[in-house]
Amino acid sequence: MKSIIILFLLLIFSISNCTAIVSAGAVYSNDIIVSDDNILFTIEETYxxxxxxxxxxxxxxxxxxxxxxxxxxxxxxxxxxxxxIELRSYISIDEGDVPLEMMSVVMEFENAQGDINITSPINVTTFVEYKFLSPIPSGEHELWILGHPLIQNMKITLPEGVIVASSDGLDNMTTSTYDGKIVLEGESGIRTFMVENRTIFEYATTVDMYKKPFYAESYFLPLLVFIEMLLAVFAIYMIKGKKQSS
Known part of the structure; x- marks a missing residue:
């Protein structure tokens, strides 16, 4: 109980500090697009x-x-x-059991040049691409994304055919569907979890998701029927061919 109270006080202290930081003039937003073979992670910073x-x-x-x-x-x-080096630990699936390789990092500055006394905003955008070393297998998985108190908008787009079971650490979350893909959007928040009967807090977002097997996809049954019809036509053609040759 004592450890929980201490953690709670530390949490309140960190939140009050974070509020001061946010008001100082820095805002972040993250856009994460998870596909079947890669993850595109875009970080936008405005100062x-x-x-x-x-x-x-x-x-x-x-x-x-x-x-x-x-x-x-x-x-x-x-x-x-x-x-x-930091970006390698920004995102993981199943605590690293689904291996990712960082393929590229590109950083762009907007409105950074000129007199240092200019007060107009500076925008910094970082584009990161991670590649799956092997496809995400069907079944249950956990997507983990590092959070930050300055991230006022986090958008997560999941692959087509992936169902969201639950999520944590995404405040004021909204869920929508775009082009058959589930999209989660909200503010970076604090998730809680238990480790050896202790309550742990961290700035991170987790998404518990389920990837349907290929035979559960809507296209599988029509495809199977088409293949069976094709095989039936081929069998009839072969039988007729044998009769004509005899």
């Missing part, structure tokens, strides 16, 4: 107010008071060295 001023000062490597394209590219190159 305003005090945060954008500090960001421009950080980009101004030569302290000239003006950010140029070469400084942006230099920052991008050095930042991606450590960022690529």
């Amino acid at each position: 305003t107010d005090v945060d954008v001023q500090e960001f421009r000062q950080m980009l101004d490597l030569d302290r000239s008071g003006d950010v140029n394209i070469s400084e942006v590219e230099a920052f991008k190159e050095s930042h991606l060295i450590s960022k690529k």
